[in-house]
Every structure is written in structure tokens, then in C-alpha cells.
Amino acid sequence: xxxxxxxxxxxxxxxxxxxxxxxxxxxxxxxxxxxxxxxxxxxxxxxxxxxxxxxxxxxxxxxxxxxxxxxxxxxxxxxxxxxxxxxxxxxxxxxxxxxxxxxxxxxxxxxxxxxxxxxxxxxxxxxxxxxxxxxxxxxxxxxxxxxxxxxxxxxxxxxxxxxxxxxxxxxxxxxxxxxxxxxxxxxxxxxxxxxxxxxxxxxxxxxxxxxxxxxxxxxxxxxxxxxxxxxxxxxxxxxxxxxxxxxxxxxxxxxxxxxxxxxxxxxxxxxxxxxxxxxxxxxxxxxxxxxxxxxxxxxxxxxxxxxxxxxxxxxxxxxxxxxxxxxxxxxxxxxxxxxxxxxxxxxxxxxxxxxxxxxxxxxxxxxxxxxxxxxxxxxxxxxxxxxxxxxxxxxxxxxxxxxxxxxxxxxxxxxxxxxxxxxxxxxxxxxxxxxxxxxxxxxxxxxxxxxxxxxxxxxxxxxxxxxxxxxxxxxxxxxxxxxxxxxxxxxxxxxxxxxxxxxxxxxxxxxxxxxxxxxxxxxxxxxxxxxxxxxxxxxxxxxxxxxxxxxxxxxxxxxxxxxxxxxxxxxxxxxxxxxxxxxxxxxxxxxxxxxxxxxxxxxxxxxxxxxxxxxxxxxxxxxxxxxxxxxxxxxxxxxxxxxxxxxxxxxxxxxxxxxxxxxxxxxxxxxxxxxxxxxxxxxxxxxxxxxxxxxxxxxxx
Numbered sequence: 001x002x003x004x005x006x007x008x009x010x011x012x013x014x015x016x017x018x019x020x021x022x023x024x025x026x027x028x029x030x031x032x033x034x035x036x037x038x039x040x041x042x043x044x045x046x047x048x049x050x051x052x053x054x055x056x057x058x059x060x061x062x063x064x065x066x067x068x069x070x071x072x073x074x075x076x077x078x079x080x081x082x083x084x085x086x087x088x089x090x091x092x093x094x095x096x097x098x099x100x101x102x103x104x105x106x107x108x109x110x111x112x113x114x115x116x117x118x119x120x121x122x123x124x125x126x127x128x129x130x131x132x133x134x135x136x137x138x139x140x141x142x143x144x145x146x147x148x149x150x151x152x153x154x155x156x157x158x159x160x161x162x163x164x165x166x167x168x169x170x171x172x173x174x175x176x177x178x179x180x181x182x183x184x185x186x187x188x189x190x191x192x193x194x195x196x197x198x199x200x201x202x203x204x205x206x207x208x209x210x211x212x213x214x215x216x217x218x219x220x221x222x223x224x225x226x227x228x229x230x231x232x233x234x235x236x237x238x239x240x241x242x243x244x245x246x247x248x249x250x251x252x253x254x255x256x257x258x259x260x261x262x263x264x265x266x267x268x269x270x271x272x273x274x275x276x277x278x279x280x281x282x283x284x285x286x287x288x289x290x291x292x293x294x295x296x297x298x299x300x301x302x303x304x305x306x307x308x309x310x311x312x313x314x315x316x317x318x319x320x321x322x323x324x325x326x327x328x329x330x331x332x333x334x335x336x337x338x339x340x341x342x343x344x345x346x347x348x349x350x351x352x353x354x355x356x357x358x359x360x361x362x363x364x365x366x367x368x369x370x371x372x373x374x375x376x377x378x379x380x381x382x383x384x385x386x387x388x389x390x391x392x393x394x395x396x397x398x399x400x401x402x403x404x405x406x407x408x409x410x411x412x413x414x415x416x417x418x419x420x421x422x423x424x425x426x427x428x429x430x431x432x433x434x435x436x437x438x439x440x441x442x443x444x445x446x447x448x449x450x451x452x453x454x455x456x457x458x459x460x461x462x463x464x465x466x467x468x469x470x471x472x473x474x475x476x477x478x479x480x481x482x483x484x485x486x487x488x489x490x491x492x493x494x495x496x497x498x499x500x501x502x503x504x505x506x507x508x509x510x511x512x513x514x515x516x517x518x519x520x521x522x523x524x525x526x527x528x529x530x531x532x533x534x535x536x537x538x539x540x541x542x543x544x545x546x547x548x549x550x551x552x553x554x555x556x557x558x559x560x561x562x563x564x565x566x567x568x569x570x571x572x573x574x575x576x577x578x579x580x581x582x583x584x585x586x587x588x589x590x591x592x593x594x595x596x597x598x599x600x601x602x603x604x605x606x607x608x609x610x611x612x613x614x615x616x617x618x619x620x621x622x623x624x625x626x627x628x629x630x631x632x633x634x635x636x637x638x639x640x641x642x643x644x645x646x647x648x649x650x651x652x653x654x655x656x657x658x659x660x661x662x663x664x665x666x667x668x669x670x671x672x673x674x675x676x677x678x679x680x681x682x683x684x685x686x687x688x689x690x691x692x693x694x695x696x697x698x699x700x701x
Contacts (some may be wrong), residue, residue, distance in 0.1 A: 362444065
């Protein structure tokens with residue numbers, strides 16, 4: 001379907017190289033595998049490769065958790081999470097490929113017997129384009145739980161782990177069968193073609209027969225590649241699963257994170273890696289909290305803006321919640337349920353229901369911040385100097401105190417933590433965000449505040465968000481980041497192969513893409529990257545509009561707020577009223593199910609958003625669905641007499657703030673600034689967050 005559309009609207013003969021990405025899932029071919037090179041160009045592919053070509057016709061996707069118990073069983077068989085991570089680079093998680101194989105063997109022996117080949121979805125797509133079965137790259141092999149990466153061991157060779165395959169297959173013979181299913185792995189680093197475009201594609205769609213196909217990889221890693229992160233950056237992707245990725249210099253396998261060989265590197269380079277932290281409880285809890293406590297994403301996002309850090313104004317009665325609706329990765333592999341804590345004690349519900357959205361979001365972001373800090377001592381990032389902040393960043397008010405004291409594990413000032421929660425120097429220098437939840441000011445600002453780093457977003461996503469701000473898929477005409485990552489890899493490999501000036505060994509993949517983009521920038525006289533098809537150009541250079549960037553009710557100067565039609569007196573009255581009501585506030589992500597668009601309801605009261613307010617005093621007089629009367633988690637029981645109901649107000653997506661030319665060259669724009677005071681407020685929450693997390697992990701509550 002994609003190529004039918006493409007060939008009708010574009011001259012595909014101009015395409016010189018094709019790259020791509022797919023979700024991390026398995027495709028189960030039935031034996032014998034149909035001959036892909038013999039496809040008839042007169043017929044569409046689906047008429048020739050039917051559902052009968054596959055032994056498992058509805059394989060699990062990355063969000064599927066049905067193999068979680070099998071993953072834990074495999075982990076136990078390998079001696080626990082630490083030994084498993086040391087052996088195959090990852091500990092148990094619900095979508096582990098090895099666990100899915102084990103589940104199929106135990107549950108459906110007939111399907112197991114009929115299978116002739118198993119491919120990752122990315123390799124499957126690449127196979128259709130090249131007309132021959134393609135093996136996976138090492139980055140995806142490292143995610144299966146079956147691959148032993150050699151790391152920095154002298155003379156060692158990365159390989160499929162026969163012992164793990166034997167456990168999954170049940171005996172040595174079946175273990176060897178799994179090996180034959182998966183095929184060979186490309187350990188060259190991804191800097192070579194995997195084939196040329198197939199005869200079928202040339203004859204049916206008119207491709208140039210000389211066009212090359214380059215290695216495909218997983219959607220998350222391809223998104224990472226599309227952003228060209230520098231060593232001090234972190235990529236934060238919000239979606240059905242939230243993922244935080246960062247460039248890593250060393251191979252240090254541990255249960256704390258997953259580690260993959262960089263999917264686009266030359267064999268002559270020093271090996272590079274991608275460190276990944278995941279959270280499976282992402283979109284679903286956000287959508288559930290949105291449905292329980294507000295009636296629209298618009299109201300959810302505004303409600304967030306009137307709630308202080310920790311859900312309460314008081315310094316000693318901060319609120320915490322953990323929404324673990326399904327088995328997650330370490331440290332929550334055995335924890336399930338919804339847990340709320342008030343003044344350090346577990347409660348069934350917060351006294352002020354308005355605290356729920358913000359507390360959920362803080363928990364999700366703080367989890368990444370805490371896990372990041374725990375990875376630093378492993379040495380995975382290499383020398384700390386590479387992650388140091390720029391000299392021009394805002395100094396911490398306690399910087400002098402930090403220099404006077406060592407930040408060791410046994411330091412009493414760290415409140416028993418293995419890191420100093422107030423020291424932001426080891427944290428990422430920039431946060432690059434993608435995914436629908438990042439379209440909303442609340443999440444962008446929360447990420448910036450928790451990590452004390454500027455938050456940047458691809459201009460493709462910012463402009464798409466102005467069209468449909470509450471969807472996982474981009475608006476029509478706007479590209480997906482995973483597809484852009486695949487295209488960048490295709491351009492990189494093509495340049496190297498052709499021996500063009502672009503491919504004469506000017507550094508790694510990221511350096512090459514940055515060089516090409518800066519060349520384009522110079523040639524166009526500093527024009528911003530076009531962010532969609534058939535559009536005049538990016539509008540992301542414009543400063544932030546009213547309503548974007550609102551974080552806490554106490555604002556920070558240039559953070560834009562509501563329109564000037566709302567008076568400061570109302571703001572003060574609102575704050576006083578909230579203090580009388582117990583002072584609980586909230587923060588919101590804005591996410592929806594990937595399968596449907598959530599509709600607005602008339603419960604969201606209109607708010608004056610006219611006029612720029614840059615430089616004006618921030619206002620917090622957000623009108624939301626009768627927040628004062630919110631006494632039940634069931635929104636249908638609320639009375640709306642106290643609040644005049646206006647027409648449904650549109651969601652106010654995040655918009656670009658003034659951004660440097662160097663970042664605009666790469667197609668990135670700033671959507672949130674760091675604020676050291678807000679960072680300090682969250683740093684003060686970290687010890688209690690870690691204490692409560694420990695209680696959950698140990699099963700004490």
C-alpha cells in the first residue's frame with residue numbers, strides 16, 4: 001500500500017537508497033518459506049504471500065506482556081537478573097524475544113513444529129524489498145536475550161548463546177533449530193548495503209535497479225538516530241512505552257538498563273553503544289488518569305499547570321503515586337497495582353483528587369531521573385567530562401557547597417542514596433523529546449525541571465502538533481521520526497559506497513548527518529528545514545505563543561502564561577482558594593490510545609488565550625471542569641453549577657521558543673527552558689521517592 005501511493009505521486013527512479021525501521025516484534029514464517037525472489041510483479045505482494053505463509057498469524061507486539069512469566073523463568077534459569085544481564089546484555093522483561101519463543105514452544109507445539117524461519121519485523125520488511133531473506137543487525141540481536149556481545153574482550157567474537165537457546169528450545173537439538181531460524185547477524189555495524197532493490201520492486205513500481213537497501217533497525221533506535229544526539233544528550237520518547245536513550249561509550253551490561261551496539265557505525269570506529277531505560281506503564285496510566293479525573297486532555301493539561309511540585313504547597317506533605325498496571329522492567333518486575341502515598345503513608349486516594357495527574361507524571365519522570373543517576377557509577381558513559389554541562393549554564397545556588405563536599409556512596413548528605421540528588425552535573429545536558437505526550441507544555445516543562453536541562457523537540461513534531469496535538473501518529477504530510485532515521489542511514493551508507501566527498505571518512509554517522517544538514521543550511525541561506533510535504537516551510541522559528549510553556553503557578557519570568565484578559569487579582573484569589581482546599585495541584589501528560597482519537601467534551605471550560613504575554617506576570621486562573629467540586633473519581637458525578645461552561649476549548653500544544661541556529665539546522669527547536677529552582681524542588685523529592693520505591697520492590701506495602 002505504501003509503495004502504491006509513493007509510485008503514483010513521486011518519481012521513484014530518483015530514489016538511490018532505502019532504509020527503514022519497524023516495531024520490535026517477530027514474524028513467524030511457515031516452512032518452507034516462499035521464494036521472495038520469484039514474486040510476480042503483475043500481482044500485489046499480499047496476493048502471493050498470504051496469511052497461510054506464516055505459522056503464527058498474530059504474533060505479539062512490543063507492548064504484549066503475555067510472556068512475562070516465561071521471561072522471569074528464563075532469568076531464574078540463568079541465575080538471576082545480574083548474571084543474565086552479564087551474559088546476554090539484558091535482564092527479563094515482558095517483550096523479550098527469547099521469552100516469546102519459549103512461550104510459543106510451551107503453549108503451541110504445533111506452531112513450533114510448522115515454523116521454518118523467524119525474523120524481526122524490520123528484517124522481514126527489508127527482505128520484501130530485497131527479494132531475499134535478510135538477517136538482523138547486531139543492535140536488534142542484542143535485544144533478543146539470546147545474543148552474547150563480546151564487548152571489549154580482546155579477541156572475543158559476538159555470537160548467539162547456545163546455552164540460552166538450549167533452555168528456550170528445551171534441548172540442544174531445538175536450540176540449534178532456533179539458531180537456524182534466526183540466521184546470521186550482521187556485526188559490521190550497519191555501514192554497508194544488505195542488497196539491491198528486488199526485481200519485483202523495479203518492475204512493479206519503477207525503482208532504479210541500482211538502488212540499494214541499507215540495514216533496517218527497531219523503531220526506537222531509528223528515532224534515536226534521527227535526532228543525531230551528542231554525547232551529553234538524552235532522548236526521551238513518550239508512547240505506549242516510555243523510553244529514555246543516550247549515547248554510551250562502554251559496554252557495561254547490568255540489570256539497571258538495556259545496552260545495544262550503535263546501529264550505524266563503521267568497523268574502523270571505536271565501538272559505540274546506546275543505553276536504554278524503558279517504562280511499560282506509560283500511555284495507559286496517563287489515559288486512565290485522564291478519564292478518571294478530568295474529561296479531556298485539554299482540561300488535564302491545564303489542571304497540571306495549577307499544581308505545585310509534589311502535589312502540595314507544603315514542604316513536608318508531598319504526594320507520590322505509582323501506577324504499575326502491568327509487569328514492568330527492573331526494578332518493578334514483580335510489582336503490580338496503583339499505590340498512593342500521602343505524608344509517607346499509603347492511602348487509597350489523595351485528599352485532593354486534583355493531585356492525581358501531576359503525581360502520576362512526576363512519578364514517571366522521576367523514575368527516569370533516579371535510574372539515570374544509578375547508571376552513572378557503572379561507567380557506561382565513559383569519562384564524566386563528556387557529560388559535563390556547558391560553562392554558560394545557570395549555576396546552582398548550592399554549587400559552592402557541592403564543591404566542598406565529596407559525593408560518595410556513604411555520604412550522609414545524600415540521605416542514603418548512591419548519588420547526590422542536588423548535583424545536576426551528571427544529568428543530560430539537553431533532553432530531546434518525541435512522542436505525543438511531549439506535545440503538551442506540562443510534560444515538556446516537567447522534563448526540563450526534573451533534569452534541569454533545556455528540552456528540544458523536532459520541528460517536524462512541533463508543526464504536526466499544531467494540526468493534531470493529541471495523537472500518537474503525526475498529522476498527514478508530517479514524517480515519523482523512525483522513518484527519518486532510516487532515511488538518514490540510507491543516505492550515510494550510499495555516500496560511503498559511492499565514494500563521494502560526503503563519504504570520505506569524515507567521522508561517524510552523526511557527524512556525517514550534521515555535516516549534510518549544515519551544508520543544506522548554508523546553501524539555503526539559513527532556511528529552516530521543511531517539516532512536512534507540500535508545506536511552505538517550518539514555522540518553528542516563531543517564539544512561543546500564549547499558554548505554551550506554563551509549568552507551575554509561580555511561573556518563571558519569561559515562561560508565557562495566559563492572556564492579559566485575566567487579571568492578577570483573580571490569580572491571587574485562585575491561589576488563596578486552593579490553599580484553603582488543601583493546596584493540591586497536578587501535572588499532565590497528554591496521550592491517547594494509538595488506535596483512536598479521544599474526543600473533546602463540553603466539560604472543558606473556555607479560557608482567554610488571546611494576545612502574547614511574554615514578559616507579563618504569569619496567571620494561573622485556568623478554568624477547568626469545576627475542580628473545587630471534584631469529590632469523586634467518577635467525572636460524571638461532578639456538578640458543574642459553580643463553573644460557567646463554555647464551548648470546548650482546543651488543546652494548546654507546545655510551541656517553539658527562540659532557538660539557536662545550530663539546533664535549528666538539525667531540525668530541533670527548544671520547547672522548555674531549565675529552571676534551577678524547580679530542579680531543587682524535585683531534587684528534594686528524590687530521597688522520599690526512592691524510599692517508597694524500595695518499599696514497593698521489597699513488597700512491604
